[in-house]
Amino acid sequence: MKNKIFLFVSIFIFIIIFSVFYKGLNKINIYSPKVELNKKIPQYSSKLINSDKLVNYSEIFNYDHFILLNIWSSWCVPCREEHELLMNLSQQRNIRLIGLNYKDNVISAQKFLDELGNPFETILVDIEGVQAIEWGAFGVPESFLIFKSKVVKKYVGPLNENLINEIKLIIK
Amino acid sequence: MLSSSIGYYGLILGLICSLLLTFFNLQNFRAQKILNTRILSLTFLQFLFVKISFVSLIISFVLSDFSNETVFNNSHSTKPIFYKIAGVWGNHEGSLLLWLLVLTLFTLIFLLKTKNQPLQYRILTITFQQIIIIGFFVFVIKTSNPFNYIFPIPDEGLGLNPILQDPLLAIHPPVLYLGYVGSSIIFSSALAATTLGLISKSWAIHIKKWVLASWIFLTIGILLGSIWAYYELGWGGFWFWDPVENVSLMPWLVLTTLLHCILVLQKRLILTSWVIILSISTFTLSMCGTFLVRSGILNSIHTFANDPERGLFILIFLFILIFFSIIIFFFFNKRNENNNVNFFWLSKETAILINNWFMMYFLSVVLIGTVYPIFLDVLTTNKISVGPPFYHKLIIPFLIPFLIMMGIGSRLKWIKSNLEDKAQLILALIISILIAILIVKNLDVKFLINITLISSAFYLFLITSRDFFIKKEKNNSQKIAHFGFSLLILSILVNNLFSTEIITNLKVGQQFENSNSKILFKNIIQKDEKNYKSIIGNFIIENNNGKIEEFFPELRIYNQPKIVTSEADIKTTFTTDRFMTINVVQNQEYFNIRYQSKPFMIWIWLSVILISCGGILSFLNKEYEK
Secondary structure, rough: OOOHHHHHHHHHHHHHHHHHHHHOOOOOOOOOOOOOOOOOOOOEEEEEEOOOOOOEEHHOOOOEEEEEEEEEEEOOOHHHHHHHHHHHHHOOOOOOEEEEEEOOOOOHHHHHHHHHHOOOOEEEEEEEOOOHHOOOOOOEEEEEEEEEOOOEEEEEOOOOOOHHHHHHHHOO | HEEEEEEEEHHHHHHHHHHHHHHHHHHHHHOOOOOOHHHHHHHHHHHHHHHHHHHHHHHHHHHHOOOOOOHHHHHOOOOOOOHHHOOOOHHHHHHHHEEEEHHHHHHHHHHHHHOOOOOHHHHHHHHHHHHHHHHHHHHHHHHHHHHHEEEOOOOOOOOOHHHHHOOHHHHHHHHHHHHHHHHHHHHHHHHHHHHHHHOOHHHHHHHHHHHHHHHHHHHHHHHHHHHHHHHHHHOOOOOOOHHHHHHHHHHHHHHHHHHHHHHHHHHOOOOHHHHHHHHHHHHHHHHHHHHHHHHHHHHHOOOOOOHHHHHHHHHHHHHHHHHHHHHHHHHHHHHHHHOOOOOOOOOOOHHHHHHHHHHHHHHHHHHHHHHHHHHHHHHHHOOOOOOOOHHHHHHHHHHHHHHHHHHHOEEEOOOOOOOOOHHHHHHHHHHHHHHHHHHHOOOOOOOHHHHHHHHHHHHHHHHHHHHHOOOOOOOHHHHHHHHHHHHHHHHHHHHHHEEEEEEEOOOOOOEEEOOOEEEEEEEEEEEEOOOOOEEEEEEEEEOOOOOOEEEEOOEEEOOOOEEEEEEEEEEOOEEEEEEEEEEEOOOOOEEEEEEEEEHHHHHHHHHHHHHHHHHHHHHHHHHHHH
């Protein structure tokens, strides 16, 4: 009798394990960290490109319209592809684009902009990559849609046309 | 083209052999006469077919026949010939073919080596073995056929992942597979013996050889993988508790436990249920490992194809085997039960039993750490990642009684024992505590845990080294293996306590200096090799005792696929390994430099070799068979 209970219990346990594994198989297994939304922007200050002046984040991001913060670098290949879309987006009236130049040197960054155009109103310089950490960025490129000092949406990786359209819809 | 067709039909014919064999097996099992010669010849033929199929895959790889999908995905014409061949089992399809090859080979060897065993037992084992083989044949042919065509034929292949292009990693999978597949024989044989009520001393003696063989292969296989990870991945560690590593560790833990249980069974005819359950779980865990690795259900540094269909197949197959064996165990095990079990508290079997429980504990920690993230993800969609701290916190404290028990246990006798040399054991304990205090005193680490840990490791070390001078007992294999184990634990401890590391960014011409050493980045050499570009840094390191050495860590940029790997420069001596790697800091002339000094690194490898030597010695020992 005891033996039979044992048998059924073990079979039951294995059925549960089986179903869990089965469900696990059909899950998408690409890990993407949760994006914290409606988070206040970090309090920090930064140098602007081609100037030695320190500017506080609150001066830049306290704004009634949407701001797109784009983390980019001249050495980053996907940034190059994304750049054209940013140029396009900068034509929109109700959005400001701000760049965060990540672990780059000023000369090659300037070259990059001369070649492809400058969509940004302001460019923050982040030579050590500290500011990117403050923003909670994973790498370059990455974009943050900001409204009234709050991060509304975060885009990891290069923007594509769909995402640009999505942004255009949001800012309307 | 041709070789792919030959290989494919080889597989089909092998499957047909399996079906025929099952039929003949059943027929012969009922007739109960002598072994049908057709069974032997069919088993041989089956092995031959799989071998032909395997060889034709090798030929496709050697000739870079890109009409074959597997070759296209995993090879490249500029690859050296050695890695073209190693690439055969460096991918999913080929490695399953290798698995099948070893499986049929072992079945053949089993049939040839068991002439003295009862006929029914032999046939039943072969039948169970054929069920497993059929499962794998269907799996290979249906979901992972290594002989798929592609049309139009591509000009060039995609190449083998460069971190796999390494001599050690070329032999690591086959050796590991010998261990995994060896456990399938243990599984089938244990089930057959249970069904027939044959669990006896002679069965224990006969199956012990198989347990030992798979254990040796598994140990060496894990060792090879670990050495590879040490010098190739550039982290300077040798065990990362990565799920795929755990998956090989779990069968090893069970096999080690089984090995000791078999000894008890052989001497005293007790622990039969233990032996059966352990035999079943060894192979089930190997299969479970295959499932976890091949289905892509895990996130791991070991990248394998993520294919739910394959995963589903192995999952169903695995659970059929599990249900099957549970049912056999519950319905037939009564026959083998021995009622007059009496343990005296101080005896070898009690010591072994206690340590078995510890081993089961270690196993469950590893199992939970590996599988729990999957469960949690499925049930609650939380993602967690279980890392080394989890394993260290749960395993290390329990190592202490485990090590002490291991030291005392080997001194005990079977059935009933009394500790004759108590004075000696206590003396050894005092000495080891003193040594531990001496070591830990000057270090800035947690005092109590390190003292107990080091002293228990030293305790085992002292006792096992003392054992070599006791002439009475001739069990050299056990002495060597246990001595090796104590050496392993000691080297890991010393390695952990005394390792130092410098991480810094330098550019050519710069110098880094701290109280212990000076690192000068002299220059950079660039070279073009056959299938990669290499960047070699030249560093001069001066220790505080004035010793000057040059290091040449290397970065390799492979052309196909485009991957950068870092080749560490390792200077090995008997006391320390010095280990240096470089990495590029993106888009700057700086290089990230990592310099580590790791004492007793080589002893970790040597002690594992010693452990397997113990196994080999026991395998070759004829005395046991009498």
